[in-house]
Amino acid sequence: MVTMEKFNAHTNQTESHQTLTDKLRGVGLRATRQRLDIGSLLFSGKDRHVTAESLHDEATAAGMKISLATIYNALNQFTDAGLLREVLVDPSRTYFDTNTSSHHHFFNIDNGHLTDIPHDEINVSCLPTLPEGQIIDGVDVLIKIKPKS
Amino acid sequence: MVTMEKFNAHTNQTESHQTLTDKLRGVGLRATRQRLDIGSLLFSGKDRHVTAESLHDEATAAGMKISLATIYNALNQFTDAGLLREVLVDPSRTYFDTNTSSHHHFFNIDNGHLTDIPHDEINVSCLPTLPEGQIIDGVDVLIKIKPKS
DNA sequence: TTTTTTATTTAGAACTATTCTAAACTATTG
DNA sequence: CAATAGTTTAGAATAGTTCTAAATAAAAAA
Structure with missing residues (x-):
């Protein structure tokens, strides 16, 4: 060969x-x-x-x-340059949320503001099979937003 | 009153x-x-x-x-104690991903391992209305997993 | 109560990931 | 080749967070 x-x-x-x-x-x-x-x-x-x-x-x-x-x-x-992508894990500046119910967030990358996305306004149809012997500890969805152009 | x-x-x-x-x-x-x-x-x-x-x-x-x-x-x-929830933002230990296409991740909180979730195995139906004048910069979904009990 | 035990608070040191600085170096351009 | 503009680097600086160990306060026992 x-x-x-x-x-x-x-x-x-x-x-x-x-x-x-x-x-x-x-x-x-x-x-x-x-x-x-x-x-x-x-x-x-x-x-x-x-x-x-x-x-x-x-x-x-x-x-x-x-x-x-x-x-x-x-x-x-x-x-x-778009050759790599960052993955959000293991935060340093940690944000704590008093809303402990299942919901997700907008993060304004321009000014650092965080806002809730109401639970019913986003839907993660989460079919993926978990690795063997593992269970879900939590799901985080973060939608990063910025000012229009 | x-x-x-x-x-x-x-x-x-x-x-x-x-x-x-x-x-x-x-x-x-x-x-x-x-x-x-x-x-x-x-x-x-x-x-x-x-x-x-x-x-x-x-x-x-x-x-x-x-x-x-x-x-x-x-x-x-x-x-x-579950009175607060952490929100993933602004990572410190930054992970970089060579796969720049739209996809998400499993994060094993037990050993720190990160694995891709194939693009078609998760579906975020993202209806939420964005704040006025804002556009989406990126969407991150992180499913934290851990060993079964 | 008072005493004893155990949890909590705190200042400051330590730690970790990351960025900055400015001098030395290297690729590219003319 | 020489000039210039971008790159690399060691080490200092920074920022968020955790650790340490001594002082303090809450709860339990007497």
């Missing part, structure tokens, strides 16, 4: 070093050694979830020399 | 100092001056969203002497 490059279902193109360079240039970022290294870890076919630290550890283990600050920079730049 | 105590739709009882004491005792917490003060700010009828800091500022402005550490303690204890 011949060695093949991996096919990426999201970008619809093979992920070689060259296309990674193109990908970075395409979003206005210079194809530096560090970004190529980071990109090679992130965009090699399968979908991944990483934190800055986990990625830094991984890069270090792979013998790549990249500072933690650069990892943070790159992750934020990739996210701004 | 006679002064009336506020009626709380959630607890189905009037919110006097006495019922606040009961409320705290009911969840196994001593009715200390600080917790009563904090409770009087939180549970006086209307639903609220607060952070530890905002509540501390508010308490201080109201002439209450409560340390920030105590505010944190109380908010966490109230939350553990």
Whole structure:
């Protein structure tokens, strides 16, 4: 069997070093050694979830020399460029809600304001099968909003 | 018009100092001056969203002497007891996802693992009317799971 | 009651994730 | 190549939160 490059279902193109360079240039970022290294870890076919630290550890283990600050920079730049997406987990500035009934929230990313979405105005038809032996602890829906243009 | 105590739709009882004491005792917490003060700010009828800091500022402005550490303690204890609910916003340990398509997540609160929920396995019928002049920036659904008992 | 036990509060230190700073470095442009 | 504009980096700074251990207050026992 011949060695093949991996096919990426999201970008619809093979992920070689060259296309990674193109990908970075395409979003206005210079194809530096560090970004190529980071990109090679992130965009090699399968979908991944990483934190800055986990990625830094991984890069270090792979013998790549990249500072933690650069990892943070790159992750934020990739996210701004739409190459990554942030996942809301494990909040730092924690908001507490006196309404403990099942309901969800609008979060105004412009001014940080949080407002309730009445329980009956949103409907999560939650069919997904849970991983074996697991049960639901809670469901959070956050709709991030911002001022029109 | 006679002064009336506020009626709380959630607890189905009037919110006097006495019922606040009961409320705290009911969840196994001593009715200390600080917790009563904090409770009087939180549970006086209307639903609220607060952070530890905002509540501390508010308490201080109201002439209450409560340390920030105590505010944190109380908010966490109230939350553990089900009197408050945490809202996921403004993450600190940020997770980045290489899958930028619209999809959501399972978060295993036991071991911190994050897994994708395929796009077609969850459905948010999102009817709510947005506040005037606002548009949607993104929707996050996080289903927190844990091991069966 | 008074005493004893146990929970709570607190200031300040510690911690953790993240961003900032400013100097050294590197890619790109002319 | 030289100039310029973007990038990397170590380390300092910041912010939200938790921890520590001593002082205090509430509840239970006597």
